[in-house]
Amino acid sequence: MSDLTTQITEMIAPVADLDPSSLNPESRFEDIDDWSSLKALSLMVNVEQDLPVKLDLRRFMSVRTVGELVDLIAEGLGHAAETER
Amino acid sequence: MNPIPLADLLTRLRRLRTDGAAPDPQLWPAIRELTGMVERAKVGGLLAGVPARLVAGDSRPLRPLRVGLTGTFTADGLLPLLRTALLAAGIDAEIQLTGYGRLMLDLGDPASPLADFAPDVVLCLLHDEALLPDDWDPTDLAALDQHLTAAAAEIGELTLGFAARTGATMLLHTVPLSALEYRTLVAQRSRAALGRAWRRANLALLDLPDRSPQVHVLDLETLVANQPVALRDERRYRFARMAWSPGVEDLYATEAAAFCRALTGLSRKVLVLDLDQTLWGGVIGDDGPTGIELGSLYPGNAYLEVQRRAKKLRQQGVLLAVCSKNSPEPVARVFAEHPAMVLRAEDFVAQAVNWSPKDGNLRELGHRLNLSLDSMVFFDDSAFECELVRQSLPDVRVVHADGDPADHAARLLGSGLFDVVQLTDTDLERTGRYRAEVQRRAGLAEAGSTRAFLESLQLRVRIRRADSYSVPRVHQLLQRTNQFNTTNLRWTEAQIEEAVASDDRMVLVFDVADRLGSEDTVGVVLLTVAPAQWTIDNFVMSCRVFSRGIEFAVLHGVVERASRHGASRLVADLIPTARNAPAVTFYREAGFTPVAESGQTYDLALEPLPRLLPAWIDLEGETADV
Numbered sequence: 001m002s003d004l005t006t007q008i009t010e011m012i013a014p015v016a017d018l019d020p021s022s023l024n025p026e027s028r029f030e031d032i033d034d035w036s037s038l039k040a041l042s043l044m045v046n047v048e049q050d051l052p053v054k055l056d057l058r059r060f061m062s063v064r065t066v067g068e069l070v071d072l073i074a075e076g077l078g079h080a081a082e083t084e085r
Numbered sequence: 086m087n088p089i090p091l092a093d094l095l096t097r098l099r100r101l102r103t104d105g106a107a108p109d110p111q112l113w114p115a116i117r118e119l120t121g122m123v124e125r126a127k128v129g130g131l132l133a134g135v136p137a138r139l140v141a142g143d144s145r146p147l148r149p150l151r152v153g154l155t156g157t158f159t160a161d162g163l164l165p166l167l168r169t170a171l172l173a174a175g176i177d178a179e180i181q182l183t184g185y186g187r188l189m190l191d192l193g194d195p196a197s198p199l200a201d202f203a204p205d206v207v208l209c210l211l212h213d214e215a216l217l218p219d220d221w222d223p224t225d226l227a228a229l230d231q232h233l234t235a236a237a238a239e240i241g242e243l244t245l246g247f248a249a250r251t252g253a254t255m256l257l258h259t260v261p262l263s264a265l266e267y268r269t270l271v272a273q274r275s276r277a278a279l280g281r282a283w284r285r286a287n288l289a290l291l292d293l294p295d296r297s298p299q300v301h302v303l304d305l306e307t308l309v310a311n312q313p314v315a316l317r318d319e320r321r322y323r324f325a326r327m328a329w330s331p332g333v334e335d336l337y338a339t340e341a342a343a344f345c346r347a348l349t350g351l352s353r354k355v356l357v358l359d360l361d362q363t364l365w366g367g368v369i370g371d372d373g374p375t376g377i378e379l380g381s382l383y384p385g386n387a388y389l390e391v392q393r394r395a396k397k398l399r400q401q402g403v404l405l406a407v408c409s410k411n412s413p414e415p416v417a418r419v420f421a422e423h424p425a426m427v428l429r430a431e432d433f434v435a436q437a438v439n440w441s442p443k444d445g446n447l448r449e450l451g452h453r454l455n456l457s458l459d460s461m462v463f464f465d466d467s468a469f470e471c472e473l474v475r476q477s478l479p480d481v482r483v484v485h486a487d488g489d490p491a492d493h494a495a496r497l498l499g500s501g502l503f504d505v506v507q508l509t510d511t512d513l514e515r516t517g518r519y520r521a522e523v524q525r526r527a528g529l530a531e532a533g534s535t536r537a538f539l540e541s542l543q544l545r546v547r548i549r550r551a552d553s554y555s556v557p558r559v560h561q562l563l564q565r566t567n568q569f570n571t572t573n574l575r576w577t578e579a580q581i582e583e584a585v586a587s588d589d590r591m592v593l594v595f596d597v598a599d600r601l602g603s604e605d606t607v608g609v610v611l612l613t614v615a616p617a618q619w620t621i622d623n624f625v626m627s628c629r630v631f632s633r634g635i636e637f638a639v640l641h642g643v644v645e646r647a648s649r650h651g652a653s654r655l656v657a658d659l660i661p662t663a664r665n666a667p668a669v670t671f672y673r674e675a676g677f678t679p680v681a682e683s684g685q686t687y688d689l690a691l692e693p694l695p696r697l698l699p700a701w702i703d704l705e706g707e708t709a710d711v
Contacts, residue, residue, distance in 0.1 A: 010092075014095055014127040014130055014131065015127075015130065017130070017131075037324070037325065038159075038161050038162075038325060041162070041321055041324070041325055041327070042126065042130075042162065042165075044320075045123075045126070045162070045321075045331045046123050046126065046127070049121075049122060049123045049331070050123060057320040057324055061324075
């Protein structure tokens with residue numbers, strides 16, 4: 001996995017109450033136990049604290065997989081979308 | 086510098102959530118030192134399922150506290166931050182957050198889920214739109230003013246009502262106004278009128294503590310103005326009615342936890358200061374007493390600011406001490422002669438100026454002042470000394486005076502470690518009393534024998550019934566005294582007030598005087614009074630007056646009173662804790678006998694009347710008041 005993907009899965013894990021190793025780019029948020037919009041908001045806060053990015057909430061909330069989130073953040077960070085999967 | 090990396094900390098916390106997990110007490114100091122908001126949020130997310138006991142270990146008893154949370158907005162983002170902050174403050178909190186926007190119902194309905202939870206403390210969270218009318222006319226600010234005043238008054242009445250009904254302590258806060266509202270008005274005069282109306286509403290909240298000792302107000306508006314964070318994140322507000330940005334949630338969590346720490350008597354009492362590069366710039370050994378940086382110009386004025394703020398802490402009852410690697414002689418010269426010094430030798434209760442390791446010096450200061458390490462804050466510029474003290478004495482809180490000295494004063498005060506709920510007269514005179522105590526101990530060494538020394542002191546003890554004026558001090562003694570505390574029964578001010586007024590209870594306080602000075606209200610005895618039997622519910626005495634037989638003189642006074650009222654037995658409970666070793670043998674030494682097997686209840690027959698008064702103490706007020 002790319003560095004950014006690793007970094008993002010490490011941010012998702014404590015919010016989702018999972019071990020980072022159980023997540024991969026194909027993991028779907030709706031499959032995570034007890035995932036909720038409030039948890040998504042905490043994740044957004046953590047992402048924006050750790051990375052110089054401000055997310056559009058509409059796009060953030062429509063993200064379905066870890067990989068899509070990585071793409072959205074990469075776009076915000078101004079890189080080309082990471083494709084190494 | 087956190088000894089445990091975050092990933093390890095999270096893994097170890099997760100381990101504690103499994104059944105039968107063993108305590109991992111290294112985690113607690115690591116959690117106290119977390120510096121980033123995201124770290125605190127992540128840790129707080131895991132803490133929900135972890136018994137606090139497992140994090141702190143059995144040797145560090147945390148204070149239990151039921152914390153109710155009710156707000157006018159969605160406060161879920163605050164929850165993990167608050168969990169971390171409360172645990173870091175030494176509190177084993179049971180937290181209940183009621184649903185979004187339930188504040189009025191929670192406070193107003195006697196059968197609300199919040200009331201059912203029976204909280205010790207209620208944190209009331211308010212946001213600007215909850216005070217503003219739904220749709221307000223930007224050309225009629227008089228109507229807005231009226232509405233705001235009424236809204237603040239309603240919240241105030243509900244808060245006072247809840248406090249009176251339940252006995253809970255309430256923490257409100259001033260409400261910062263969003264710039265969106267301010268900029269809605271285009272006229273400068275209108276903005277000033279809005280500002281006036283807004284401040285009047287906040288003022289109404291700030292007036293509440295004058296109306297009830299149970300109601301407190303945190304001035305969030307001032308705190309937010311000093312933080313480089315936005316008041317709210319509009320996305321979170323529009324999407325989920327979260328009215329505070331993560332930065333404000335973190336700020337509030339820290340301040341609310343400091344309040345709870347003060348409320349549960351965990352405030353620090355002693356500030357131990359380094360000298361070189363902390364109280365002045367430069368190194369006295371190299372630069373000489375005249376060469377240090379201290380005065381009206383930067384950076385000397387930054388060090389001076391630390392001195393000014395430390396002095397203000399002293400004036401409010403914080404004890405100051407010095408711990409410095411230096412030769413005593415040039416240090417004494419600076420304290421005596423340097424014209425710019427704000428702090429003088431008499432501002433300190435003790436000084437350790439020598440070349441020994443600082444951890445040993447702090448221990449020695451603790452012995453000399455009879456204060457435990459968990460009452461101390463250590464402030465030093467050296468990363469080495471700070472790390473040494475953190476490692477060697479985890480009970481001492483360390484504040485590192487690193488970076489630009491201009492920030493040091495704010496760093497010192499920003500810790501909130503000395504916060505108390507309110508000042509008592511005792512706080513104002515504390516330094517003088519501790520200095521006298523140090524003299525007494527020096528006298529003991531000279532007198533040769535303890536008995537000769539005690540005889541020479543001319544000790545007098547006066548016992549009196551507590552009245553309404555004594556309630557704050559009684560509350561403080563019950564909260565802050567850990568060593569001589571027979572049952573750890575800790576009452577709220579309202580409960581003390583009730584006991585003072587009750588016929589079935591008696592609250593006695595005592596003063597001590599000797600030839601070196603006097604100390605009012607150094608201890609309290611809570612009694613339940615029945616015709617045949619008096620019961621000591623708690624007996625608490627400040628560690629300042631240990632080792633003089635004062636407790637026996639007071640017990641003598643209690644025995645005499647009980648006997649005079651016709652009681653034939655005096656009964657007392659003794660509940661050992663990790664901290665109250667000085668009280669554990671007290672009743673046995675006084676001639677009480679244990680009742681049954683539990684070993685926690687003691688009994689003393691009052692016929693014939695036991696004589697407990699030490700020969701070197703005069704007991705006053707024996708017949709005057711009761």
